[in-house]
Amino acid sequence: xxxxxxxxxxxxxxxxxxxxxxxxxxxxxxxxxxxxxxxxxxxxxxxxxxxxxxxxxxxxxxxxxxxxxxxxxxxxxxxxxxxxxxxxxxxxxxxxxxxxxxxxxxxxxxxxxxxxxxxxxxxxxxxxxxxxxxxxxxxxxxxxxxxxxxxxxxxxxxxxxxxxxxxxxxxxxxxxxxxxxxxxxxxxxxxxxxxxxxxxxxxxxxxxxxxxxxxxxxxxxxxxxxxxxxxxxxxxxxxxxxxxxxxxxxxxxxxxxxxxxxxxxxxxxxxxxxxxxxxxxxxxxxxxxxxxxxxxxxxxxxxxx
Numbered sequence: 645x646x647x648x649x650x651x652x653x654x655x656x657x658x659x660x661x662x663x664x665x666x667x668x669x670x671x672x673x674x675x676x677x678x679x680x681x682x683x684x685x686x687x688x689x690x691x692x693x694x695x696x697x698x699x700x701x702x703x704x705x706x707x708x709x710x711x712x713x714x715x716x717x718x719x720x721x722x723x724x725x726x727x728x729x730x731x732x733x734x735x736x737x738x739x740x741x742x743x744x745x746x747x748x749x750x751x752x753x754x755x756x757x758x759x760x761x762x763x764x765x766x767x768x769x770x771x772x773x774x775x776x777x778x779x780x781x782x783x784x785x786x787x788x789x790x791x792x793x794x795x796x797x798x799x800x801x802x803x804x805x806x807x808x809x810x811x812x813x814x815x816x817x818x819x820x821x822x823x824x825x826x827x828x829x830x831x832x833x834x835x836x837x838x839x840x841x842x843x844x845x846x847x848x849x850x851x852x853x854x855x856x857x858x859x860x861x862x863x864x865x866x867x868x869x870x871x872x873x874x875x876x877x878x879x880x881x882x883x884x885x886x887x888x889x890x891x892x893x894x895x896x897x898x899x900x901x902x903x904x905x906x907x908x909x910x911x912x913x914x915x916x917x918x919x920x921x922x923x924x925x926x927x928x929x930x931x932x933x934x935x936x937x938x939x940x941x942x943x944x945x946x947x948x949x
Contacts, residue, residue, distance in 0.1 A: 646696045653703065653733045655726045661685075661710035662730055665692035665700040673936040676731060676739040677702040678723075678747030678754075680770070681852055682793050682844045684709030686828045687744060687919055694929035698936050701739070703730050705750070707848025709831065718848045719855035720862060724754040731761050740935045742766040742928070744919050745889075746852060748875075749862050756865035764872040764935050768928055769915050771875060773862065775894045782854040789889075790849075793882065797846050800839040807833050807840065815884040816914045820921040828920070866902065874931055875907045878924070880914035889915055 652659035685702035704711040743751030748770030918924035
């Protein structure tokens with residue numbers, strides 16, 4: 645198990661709450677991990693604990709987790725600049741950057757806006773424009789892609805047990821109810837009146853989804869891609885359905901447009917379990933170990949031979 649601490653990083657309007665696993669060593673290989681649209685940094689616990697020799701830095705994005713009091717505007721350029729502030733505050737000259745779901749979009753925009761801070765990119769079931777019918781409104785896209793994950797933000801729960809009961813029937817977690825998920829749910833729930841609500845601010849969700857749908861930052865980042873990039877795809881989606889967030893045919897069309905994009909399926913995973921349970925978390929950690937440790941050995945270690 646990695647050691648865990650946290651830090652408050654100054655950004656516009658306040659501070660970005662940031663979890664840090666691994667050695668307190670500025671020379672250690674470093675990963676910056678970016679969570680999804682309604683998630684928090686606690687998404688990454690299993691992946692981080694599989695990399696005890698890596699400095700694993702994972703913020704709560706603006707409008708989420710313990711960063712949910714930070715004001716808008718939101719959007720990928722704003723998140724990218726917040727993430728750059730995290731690396732600079734923690735004296736990280738360059739990092740391997742991994743993003744899950746919306747975090748993969750933010751990772752690409754970070755690499756485009758602050759290329760000097762990024763060694764390489766690992767996109768986990770995200771990063772490519774969403775494959776949705778044209779003409780949908782922002783609200784229709786949120787419902788089509790996120791469904792119950794977005795609806796829960798308006799619900800009030802009486803207790804953590806009620807919140808766990810809400811999640812228990814979720815098809816993505818059937819057979820995957822683990823300690824990480826319990827920790828993630830407990831962290832997500834915050835007091836609201838006489839009850840509790842999920843930490844993500846609805847306006848952050850709406851604005852970020854609109855920016856992904858209609859903004860130009862992501863397409864610019866893809867057009868100007870200049871870093872090594874791996875994409876790990878979950879064969880099943882947010883409700884454990886096939887073909888998942890990205891169909892093989894859609895992924896194939898993007899690989900033709902971006903031949904430098906290396907795409908790998910992670911069998912036995914859906915959109916959540918690709919980072920929140922095995923075999924997904926171990927597969928993601930293995931790729932990050934290859935990128936972070938293989939690209940820059942920890943201080944004092946030398947290649948064999």
